Amino acid sequence: MLLPLSDLSMAVLPKWFTGVLEGFAPLFSARIWPQVQLLVVGALLSPGKRTVTAALRVLGLADDPAFGTFHRLLNRARWSSLQASRVLFGLLLTAFVPSGPLVLGLDDTIERRTGAKISAKGIYRDPVRSSRGHFVKASGLRWLSLMLLTPIPWAHRVWALPFLTALVPSQRYNEERGHRHKTLTDWARQMLRVVQRWCPGRQLIVVADSAYAVISWLSDLQQGHPITVITRLRLDAALYEPAPERQPGQKGRTRLKGNRLPSIASLVNDPETRWESMRVHRWYGETNREVELVSQTAVWYHAGLPPLPIRWVLVRDPKGKFSTQALLCTDLLLSPAQILEHFVQRWQLEVTFEEVRAHLGVETQRQWTDLAIARTTPALLGLFSLVTLMAHERWQGHDVWVRRAAWYDKTLPTFVDALAEVRRALWKVPTFRMSAPGREMVQVPLDFIERLADALCYAA
Known part of the structure; x- marks a missing residue:
C-alpha cells in the first residue's frame, strides 16, 4: 500500500538527494517545499513524457485528490526561476x-x-x-x-x-x-x-557559434569588466592593422584602424603561410587529433561599428576531412592552442x-x-545538471557503475549511466508500506527483479 502524500516528506528521501536540493528550499514556502521535492523525484523516475500527471503516476499518486497542488507549482506558485x-x-x-x-x-x-x-x-x-x-x-x-x-x-x-x-x-x-x-x-x-x-x-x-560573431555585441562585452568570447569568424572578414598613434598637431579625427590586411581566405592556399602543427586531445569524437593552424592579431572593422581588436585562428585538417575554418577570440593574450581547445568543447x-x-x-x-511554459523547460534542462550533481555525490563514496554488455565494452559513464545511478538509488527509497503477512505475496526470482530495475533505470 502506498504512503499518503503527507507522509512522503523530506524525512524519507536520502541525504545525497536532499543535500543537493536543500539550497533551493529558501526559494519556496514551507508548505509547498515537500511537493517540490516529490515533483523532482517523479520527473527523475518517469519514463517517456515529463508531464505532471506522469510524475504523479510513477510516485503512485494517481488517486491522490491533491494533484492540483503539483500543477500550481508551475503555473501559479510564487518563486523565482x-x-x-x-x-x-x-x-x-x-x-x-x-x-x-x-x-x-x-x-x-x-x-x-x-x-x-x-x-x-x-x-x-x-x-x-x-x-x-x-x-x-x-x-x-x-x-x-x-x-x-x-x-x-x-x-x-x-x-x-x-x-x-x-x-x-x-x-x-x-x-x-x-x-x-x-x-x-x-x-x-x-x-x-x-x-x-x-x-x-x-x-x-x-x-x-557563428550567430554571435557580431561586432557590436562583442564590443559591448568588452566594456567595463571584459567577457572573453570565442566564436567563428568569416573567412572574408575585413581585418585591419591597429590604428597608428595620433601625432602631435595632427589634424582631423583620430583614426579607428590602420591599413587593410589580406583576407584570411587568401592565406589558405598561400604557399608562404606558415602552418603550425598541433595535437588536440579531444576533437569531435576523436582523441589526439592532429590539425594545423596559423594565428595573428588584427582589428575587425565594419563601417558604422566600433573597431574590435581580436586574435584570429585559422584551422585546417591535414587529412582533408573537414573544411578549413577561422575562429576569433576577444582576448588577445589567449594562445591559439587555448582558443581551439575551448572552442572544440x-x-x-x-x-x-x-x-x-x-x-x-x-x-x-x-x-x-505562459508562466508554466517559462518554468518547465528551464527546469528540465537544469535537471540535467542536478542529475550530474547527484551522481557526483553518489560516486564519491561508491564505485562508478557503467552498463556493459558482451558486445559493448563500455569503460566510462555517460549521462544515461548517471541518470540510472540516481534512479536506482531512488527506487530503493522506502516510500512503500508492506501489506499484511500472507496477502498478495508471490515469489519472484531476484534475477527478474534486477533486470526489471535495469530496464526502468535506463528507460527513456
Whole structure:
C-alpha cells in the first residue's frame, strides 16, 4: 500500500538527494517545499513524457485528490526561476570549478510546440533537421541556454551543464503586446552580465557559434569588466592593422584602424603561410587529433561599428576531412592552442540538448500557460545538471557503475549511466508500506527483479 502524500516528506528521501536540493528550499514556502521535492523525484523516475500527471503516476499518486497542488507549482506558485538558476550555478561551481576561469557555452535551441494557446511560439529554422543545402522550418519556442563547460572527474571528459535558460519570444509575440523586441544577442548580453554579477572576480570565457560573431555585441562585452568570447569568424572578414598613434598637431579625427590586411581566405592556399602543427586531445569524437593552424592579431572593422581588436585562428585538417575554418577570440593574450581547445568543447552543448530530449523529456511536456511554459523547460534542462550533481555525490563514496554488455565494452559513464545511478538509488527509497503477512505475496526470482530495475533505470 502506498504512503499518503503527507507522509512522503523530506524525512524519507536520502541525504545525497536532499543535500543537493536543500539550497533551493529558501526559494519556496514551507508548505509547498515537500511537493517540490516529490515533483523532482517523479520527473527523475518517469519514463517517456515529463508531464505532471506522469510524475504523479510513477510516485503512485494517481488517486491522490491533491494533484492540483503539483500543477500550481508551475503555473501559479510564487518563486523565482532566476534565483533557482543562481543556486544551481553556485552548486556547480562548488562541486566542479571552485576557482579559476569559468568556461561557458552559449547556444539556442528550438522546442517544437504547436497549439493556439502557446502564445510565445514562432517559426524558426530547425537546426536539427536543416543542413547547408536543405532548409527546414519549425513551429515552436526558442530557448537560449547558458551552460558550464567543465571536466567531470568520473567521466574523464568535459560536459555542458545547463544552469540558466531564457525564453526568447518571437517578434510577433512582442509586437502584439507592444513590447520592445529583444534579439538573440540582446538576451545573451543580459544573461552574461547577470552571471558576471553572480561571480565577481571570476574570468568568464564564453564559447558560441557563428550567430554571435557580431561586432557590436562583442564590443559591448568588452566594456567595463571584459567577457572573453570565442566564436567563428568569416573567412572574408575585413581585418585591419591597429590604428597608428595620433601625432602631435595632427589634424582631423583620430583614426579607428590602420591599413587593410589580406583576407584570411587568401592565406589558405598561400604557399608562404606558415602552418603550425598541433595535437588536440579531444576533437569531435576523436582523441589526439592532429590539425594545423596559423594565428595573428588584427582589428575587425565594419563601417558604422566600433573597431574590435581580436586574435584570429585559422584551422585546417591535414587529412582533408573537414573544411578549413577561422575562429576569433576577444582576448588577445589567449594562445591559439587555448582558443581551439575551448572552442572544440562547444560540441558538448549539442550533446546536452540531445540528452535532455532523449532522457529527460524536453518537448514532451504539455503546459500551455505562459508562466508554466517559462518554468518547465528551464527546469528540465537544469535537471540535467542536478542529475550530474547527484551522481557526483553518489560516486564519491561508491564505485562508478557503467552498463556493459558482451558486445559493448563500455569503460566510462555517460549521462544515461548517471541518470540510472540516481534512479536506482531512488527506487530503493522506502516510500512503500508492506501489506499484511500472507496477502498478495508471490515469489519472484531476484534475477527478474534486477533486470526489471535495469530496464526502468535506463528507460527513456
